Amino acid sequence: MNPTPILRVEELYKSFGQTAVLKGFSLSIQPQEVAVLVGPSGSGKSTLLRCINLLDPPNAGRIWLEQEEITAAGVNPDRIRQRIGMVFQDFNLFTHLTALGNVMVGLTKVRKMHKKEAHELALFELERVGLVDRAGHYPAQLSGGQKQRVAIARALGMDPHLMLFDEPTSALDPELTGEVLEVMQQLASEGMTMIVVSHEMGFARQVASRVVFLEGGVVVEQGPPAQMFERPAQERTRVFLRKIADLDERSR
Amino acid sequence: MDEKMERVVELFGAVAPLLWQGTGVTLQIAALSLLLGMAIGLPAGIARVYGPRWLQQATGTYVVLVQGTPLLIQLFLVYYGLPDLGLTLGRLEAAFLTLGLNSGAYQAEYLRGALQAVPVGQMTAARALGMSQGQAVRSIVLPQALRLVLPAWSNEVVAMLKYTAVVFLIAVPDLMGQAKILASRYFAPIPIYLIVAVFYIVLVGITYGVLRQLERRLRVPGLTGEPT
Numbered sequence: 001m002n003p004t005p006i007l008r009v010e011e012l013y014k015s016f017g018q019t020a021v022l023k024g025f026s027l028s029i030q031p032q033e034v035a036v037l038v039g040p041s042g043s044g045k046s047t048l049l050r051c052i053n054l055l056d057p058p059n060a061g062r063i064w065l066e067q068e069e070i071t072a073a074g075v076n077p078d079r080i081r082q083r084i085g086m087v088f089q090d091f092n093l094f095t096h097l098t099a100l101g102n103v104m105v106g107l108t109k110v111r112k113m114h115k116k117e118a119h120e121l122a123l124f125e126l127e128r129v130g131l132v133d134r135a136g137h138y139p140a141q142l143s144g145g146q147k148q149r150v151a152i153a154r155a156l157g158m159d160p161h162l163m164l165f166d167e168p169t170s171a172l173d174p175e176l177t178g179e180v181l182e183v184m185q186q187l188a189s190e191g192m193t194m195i196v197v198s199h200e201m202g203f204a205r206q207v208a209s210r211v212v213f214l215e216g217g218v219v220v221e222q223g224p225p226a227q228m229f230e231r232p233a234q235e236r237t238r239v240f241l242r243k244i245a246d247l248d249e250r251s252r
Numbered sequence: 253m254d255e256k257m258e259r260v261v262e263l264f265g266a267v268a269p270l271l272w273q274g275t276g277v278t279l280q281i282a283a284l285s286l287l288l289g290m291a292i293g294l295p296a297g298i299a300r301v302y303g304p305r306w307l308q309q310a311t312g313t314y315v316v317l318v319q320g321t322p323l324l325i326q327l328f329l330v331y332y333g334l335p336d337l338g339l340t341l342g343r344l345e346a347a348f349l350t351l352g353l354n355s356g357a358y359q360a361e362y363l364r365g366a367l368q369a370v371p372v373g374q375m376t377a378a379r380a381l382g383m384s385q386g387q388a389v390r391s392i393v394l395p396q397a398l399r400l401v402l403p404a405w406s407n408e409v410v411a412m413l414k415y416t417a418v419v420f421l422i423a424v425p426d427l428m429g430q431a432k433i434l435a436s437r438y439f440a441p442i443p444i445y446l447i448v449a450v451f452y453i454v455l456v457g458i459t460y461g462v463l464r465q466l467e468r469r470l471r472v473p474g475l476t477g478e479p480t
Contacts, residue, residue: 082382092377140474
């Protein structure tokens with residue numbers, strides 16, 4: 001295994017009030033890896049992503065991003081978040097801005113680019129997700145799949161070293177998930193490091209370099225998709241993945 | 253009937269010049285008070301939502317004090333009370349200050365509501381891009397909140413036009429002040445107050461029209477307009 005992971009999570013603990021969500025969670029991600037996180041609801045998947053980009057500060061444990069401990073005291077979270085792209089389940093596109101404006105605002109406000117330069121790069125990113133012809137549309141004028149692709153373009157504009165996807169297709173009608181997964185697959189093939197919370201098993205099989213099964217705030221089992229789907233070591237993994245596969249089947 | 257009509261027209265001719273002057277004063281007081289109110293209400297509204305706890309409490313107290321007391325008492329306290337503290341204001345200054353402080357509290361509350369109506373995911377997404385909280389408020393949340401607040405703010409503008417009428421009680425010659433003087437000079441209170449009411453209605457009507465136009469101009473699909 002590559003000795004220098006891009007992300008290392010060590011013994012992470014996070015509770016909300018009395019509810020412990022992450023209970024000593026550890027994970028290590030290599031550059032260009034695509035890790036798909038699966039697990040029952042409440043297993044801490046989304047919380048983990050929000051801890052990684054410091055939206056929810058962990059109660060204990062440490063996180064390193066490219067050799068820098070980002071959970072250390074005195075680290076400016078805004079600076080860290082610029083290196084981590086995040087895509088949300090319900091898109092969270094900025095309602096008052098067009099597709100182009102959504103991609104541009106981070107470039108001008110955070111990366112301090114000039115308008116013209118930001119405009120060009122934003123168009124380039126929209127082109128990457130196949131939406132350059134929708135540049136002038138407001139979020140309300142886009143389909144769910146288009147919204148999520150704009151959200152991906154918005155994150156890509158920041159030139160992230162790591163992308164987090166929090167159930168990116170869960171809010172979409174089944175016929176719209178394909179266009180989003182396609183964009184994600186293309187990103188993976190370009191070498192983007194990705195952590196994806198998703199129950200899209202087809203995507204996991206085809207694109208993931210690793211499937212991580214979480215339950216109760218810890219990693220139960222992880223491995224390459226073939227191993228996880230065909231011959232998991234843990235009974236719980238087998239039962240859960242079977243259930244997801246059945247649901248997948250039924251919805252088709 | 254014709255004779256009565258003639259008398260009203262004659263009366264109107266006699267009082268119109270002073271009522272015009274009064275209208276000017278009313279508009280001036282309303283506009284400056286709204287501006288002062290905005291200068292107070294904008295930061296106060298933001299502080300109510302995003303400020304440190306002590307500032308949230310301080311602005312909250314200000315809002316409660318203003319909303320919990322009659323405007324007339326506020327006016328008298330400023331005009332007759334402040335001199336005891338060594339601050340003597342002219343009539344117009346007292347009017348601006350009172351109405352501005354009053355409006356600031358209402359505008360802060362409207363803005364607070366609008367800021368809180370912007371879905372929390374907007375802030376999360378902005379922070380995830382690497383924006384500081386200040387940048388996220390300025391670039392993402394506030395532009396949406398200001399559009400959302402426009403209808404409530406329009407009501408505040410219209411209400412202000414009429415609230416200004418209290419300043420006649422400290423002898424400011426606004427539209428209402430002139431009406432009071434003219435009513436006793438011509439012994440014809442009812443026709444004169446009716447004429448003044450029409451003045452107010454026209455002012456309010458024009459203001460409404462301008463504000464509606466502004467709302468239309470700033471409309472964004474899916475935020476304050478139809479999602480098509």
